[in-house]
Amino acid sequence: MTKPSLLNLVKAIGLAAVLVVPGLAQAVGIGVRFGLVNQTEVTPLENGVIQVKAAGSSAPVAYWCGVGDYAMRTLRTKATQRIYVSRAYERGARTVLFTLTPPPGADTDPGYSVTVKRVGENMSAASAQRYCYDNTLDFGF
Numbered sequence: 276m277t278k279p280s281l282l283n284l285v286k287a288i289g290l291a292a293v294l295v296v297p298g299l300a301q302a303v304g305i306g307v308r309f310g311l312v313n314q315t316e317v318t319p320l321e322n323g324v325i326q327v328k329a330a331g332s333s334a335p336v337a338y339w340c341g342v343g344d345y346a347m348r349t350l351r352t353k354a355t356q357r358i359y360v361s362r363a364y365e366r367g368a369r370t371v372l373f374t375l376t377p378p379p380g381a382d383t384d385p386g387y388s389v390t391v392k393r394v395g396e397n398m399s400a401a402s403a404q405r406y407c408y409d410n411t412l413d414f415g416f
Contacts, residue, residue, distance in 0.1 A: 314330040314331035315327050315331075315338065317341050324373070326370055326372055333364075338364070339358075340407040343405070343407065344403075346404070357377075357397045358375060358398060359374050359375070359383065359396070360373060361378045378394055385398065
């Protein structure tokens with residue numbers, strides 16, 4: 276095999292890997308975590324309150340990702356453990372407070388949208404953590 280054809284073979288294999296591997300990863304359910312979108316700072320406070328502050332995007336999924344990942348990995352909660360918004364999103368501080376127990380007097384009926392603007396909004400720890408896994412890159416363009 277001559278050098279130019281060997282180089283073309285290597286290029287073809289590399290291109291095939293770039294095109295095929297992400298599809299295979301998604302087909303078998305491998306999540307890829309990119310800290311570019313869901314970058315958060317999680318701080319445990321008193322009385323089981325968990326503060327999540329967005330460092331990148333302030334999209335609701337970023338807060339749910341932060342608290343879900345913390346609950347599953349650090350607190351070792353069960354996947355079915357409910358996580359509740361105990362203090363809604365504060366624009367200036369870019370923080371949301373969560374608890375693992377329902378806030379007193381709050382409506383805890385789950386809604387159909389992903390929000391952090393309503394006290395009592397909740398989802399399971401596993402559902403929240405799933406927002407950390409995104410197979411797309413977002414460079415903020």
